[in-house]
Amino acid sequence: MRRIGEEELAVTSEKAGIIRQEIIKMLGEAGSGHTGGSLSAADMVACLYFWEMKLDPQKPDWQDRDRFVLSKGHAAPVLYAALAEKGFFPREYLRTLRKLGSPLQGHPDMRKLAGVEACTGSLGQGISWAVGMALAARIDQRDYRVYALLGDGELEEGMVWEAAMAAAHYRLDNLLALVDNNGLQIDGKIAEVMSPEPIADKFAAFGWNILEIDGHDHRQIMEALNSARSFKGSPTAVIAHTIKGKGCSFMENRVEWHGTAPNREEMEKALAELA
Amino acid sequence: MKKQATRDAYGQALLELGALYDNIVVLDADLSKSTKTVEFARAYPERFINAGIAEQNMMGMAAGLASCGKVVFASSFAIFATGRAFEQVRNSIAYARLNVKICATHAGITVGEDGSSHQSVEDIALMRSVPNMTVIVPSDGISTRQALFQLYQHDGPAYLRLGRPAVPQVHDPGLDFAIGQAVELRRGKDLSLMACGIMVSKALQAAEILAAEGIEVSVVDMLSIKPLDKEMIIRKARESGALLTLEEHSIIGGLGSSICEAVCEYCPVPVTCLGINDLFGQSGSPEELLQYYGLGVEQIVEKARKLLKKK
Numbered sequence: 103m104r105r106i107g108e109e110e111l112a113v114t115s116e117k118a119g120i121i122r123q124e125i126i127k128m129l130g131e132a133g134s135g136h137t138g139g140s141l142s143a144a145d146m147v148a149c150l151y152f153w154e155m156k157l158d159p160q161k162p163d164w165q166d167r168d169r170f171v172l173s174k175g176h177a178a179p180v181l182y183a184a185l186a187e188k189g190f191f192p193r194e195y196l197r198t199l200r201k202l203g204s205p206l207q208g209h210p211d212m213r214k215l216a217g218v219e220a221c222t223g224s225l226g227q228g229i230s231w232a233v234g235m236a237l238a239a240r241i242d243q244r245d246y247r248v249y250a251l252l253g254d255g256e257l258e259e260g261m262v263w264e265a266a267m268a269a270a271h272y273r274l275d276n277l278l279a280l281v282d283n284n285g286l287q288i289d290g291k292i293a294e295v296m297s298p299e300p301i302a303d304k305f306a307a308f309g310w311n312i313l314e315i316d317g318h319d320h321r322q323i324m325e326a327l328n329s330a331r332s333f334k335g336s337p338t339a340v341i342a343h344t345i346k347g348k349g350c351s352f353m354e355n356r357v358e359w360h361g362t363a364p365n366r367e368e369m370e371k372a373l374a375e376l377a
Numbered sequence: 378m379k380k381q382a383t384r385d386a387y388g389q390a391l392l393e394l395g396a397l398y399d400n401i402v403v404l405d406a407d408l409s410k411s412t413k414t415v416e417f418a419r420a421y422p423e424r425f426i427n428a429g430i431a432e433q434n435m436m437g438m439a440a441g442l443a444s445c446g447k448v449v450f451a452s453s454f455a456i457f458a459t460g461r462a463f464e465q466v467r468n469s470i471a472y473a474r475l476n477v478k479i480c481a482t483h484a485g486i487t488v489g490e491d492g493s494s495h496q497s498v499e500d501i502a503l504m505r506s507v508p509n510m511t512v513i514v515p516s517d518g519i520s521t522r523q524a525l526f527q528l529y530q531h532d533g534p535a536y537l538r539l540g541r542p543a544v545p546q547v548h549d550p551g552l553d554f555a556i557g558q559a560v561e562l563r564r565g566k567d568l569s570l571m572a573c574g575i576m577v578s579k580a581l582q583a584a585e586i587l588a589a590e591g592i593e594v595s596v597v598d599m600l601s602i603k604p605l606d607k608e609m610i611i612r613k614a615r616e617s618g619a620l621l622t623l624e625e626h627s628i629i630g631g632l633g634s635s636i637c638e639a640v641c642e643y644c645p646v647p648v649t650c651l652g653i654n655d656l657f658g659q660s661g662s663p664e665e666l667l668q669y670y671g672l673g674v675e676q677i678v679e680k681a682r683k684l685l686k687k688k
């Protein structure tokens with residue numbers, strides 16, 4: 103059990119704040135990209151990178167590192183902000199997001215940027231990739247853990263459930279899937295477009311250990327991570343209830359902010375709220 | 378002549394590789410008895426993963442395993458490996474330039490009685506259009522084994538196209554093939570037959586018949602579809618002045634198309650492409666189907682005679 107005290111909580115909330123500000127800045131400068139789903143995942147990503155995972159930014163290829171797969175690859179800004187803050191690459195790189203020749207591609211490319219573990223962006227594929235990594239750990243008898251972050255709309259992809267079946271079948275307790283359950287996809291509410299609910303019941307039926315939390319409450323996130331780490335015999339799915347656009351009042355729960363970047367004025371307004 | 382299915386040679390070569398290298402992991406999607414990965418599964422159960430009937434997830438898992446340092450051989454039937462899982466192969470494996478060797482069996486119409494749903498005539502076109510992807514189509518057991526050893530050493534994704542029926546051995550056991558190289562099996566100045574896969578042995582038979590008529594043809598095994606041996610193509614075009622391409626695949630996007638692309642650019646000469654003429658397959662015995670789709674030995678001879686007149 104890893105400690106969850108005031109000190110730890112102070113670190114992750116500071117980091118989540120920085121990550122959110124960087125998301126807004128990099129998207130504002132890029133002029134395009136996915137804002138809402140980056141912000142909804144910021145607290146989980148902050149807890150993973152600044153509390154949970156074994157990583158060494160100086161040795162991004164260290165064999166025993168924990169692995170994070172951003173299966174909802176469109177939320178690349180949240181990953182880039184965390185990696186920069188962690189020290190995988192200079193913060194100035196963030197200013198090049200989505201520009202020609204940039205290592206910060208619109209969707210993550212493991213071959214272009216240190217710290218990125220997978221090439222994602224096509225929804226549904228990252229979770230299978232993570233299952234493969236967890237199997238590799240098993241084969242090599244290494245004790246690293248694998249974390250995959252999925253969108254709730256992403257769960258509509260059939261491939262996710264192929265992966266869910268395989269992870270449970272192979273009893274991959276070194277695998278954790280976090281579902282960013284913000285209730286929105288591109289065309290509207292997931293409840294209206296194509297509901298994957300009941301999400302927890304589905305993962306449970308596939309044989310996963312289930313935890314449901316508030317995905318913005320760091321204590322709950324950390325408790326879930328602690329509990330998943332000690333759970334043996336099956337993978338864990340954390341269904342995290344979140345707010346798309348979390349942290350910027352005018353973006354929260356608004357489907358328009360899925361794939362829209364803030365303009366200058368909106369960027370300043372957002373940064374003022376996040377300060 | 379000794380006969381062996383390329384899938385059988387694959388199964389045996391995997392066993393050899395498994396004994397030599399610990400970092401090999403083999404994946405299959407509930408077809409291990411047909412793809413012949415079952416031998417590896419029995420010998421190295423801890424390094425064999427059955428994905429079940431879930432080819433998309435199999436390709437995704439293959440990417441994850443490869444990103445952790447494994448050399449992954451992922452098998453299914455060609456239609457499912459390249460069709461059902463195309464986008465997983467493209468985005469998770471090829472784009473990420475991972476060490477995944479997609480070794481697909483039951484390619485082409487010689488699947489036979491199972492019919493069109495199981496007969497892939499588009500897989501070469503699909504795989505060769507993907508950046509970073511190497512595409513190899515061995516013609517017999519010897520070249521299959523060689524290709525597999527080469528692919529293990531090759532850093533990056535690859536597609537190996539294998540067949541169901543036993544095919545005659547066309548190569549010497551001492552074959553020394555490198556990725557990107559075609560292998561000339563017979564030399565003749567009148568015409569060049571550029572074939573891949575099962576069509577190589579058919580081309581050799583056609584060459585015998587033509588020789589009896591006094592027509593001397595070259596037969597080249599174009600087993601490396603990508604990278605393509607452009608030097609060989611140019612040389613044969615210059616030497617013989619006309620090329621006949623032969624493949625058990627659609628004439629759209631496969632070996633014939635690849636050769637035409639090179640010929641048009643570097644050394645325009647008449648080319649006739651023999652393959653499946655934009656049609657789906659159907660049930661029948663492999664030999665019946667080859668005849669039906671115009672890929673029988675007599676039909677090759679006929680096309681060769683016609684092409685000679687265009688020179």
Ligand SMILES: Cc1ncc(C[n+]2csc(CCOP(=O)(O)OP(=O)(O)O)c2C)c(N)n1
Pocket residue numbers: 138139140142174176223224225226252253254255256257282284286287288346360
């Ligand atoms: C296979 C695939 N289909 C479609 C898309 C386009 N797309 C990008 S984001 C998105 C919606 C994702 O919704 P969700 O998973 O809920 O993400 P979040 O709300 O966390 O942003 C879609 C359809 C894609 N990236 N991949």
Ligand SMILES: [Mg+2]
Pocket residue numbers: 253254255282283284285286287
């Ligand atoms: Mg969503």
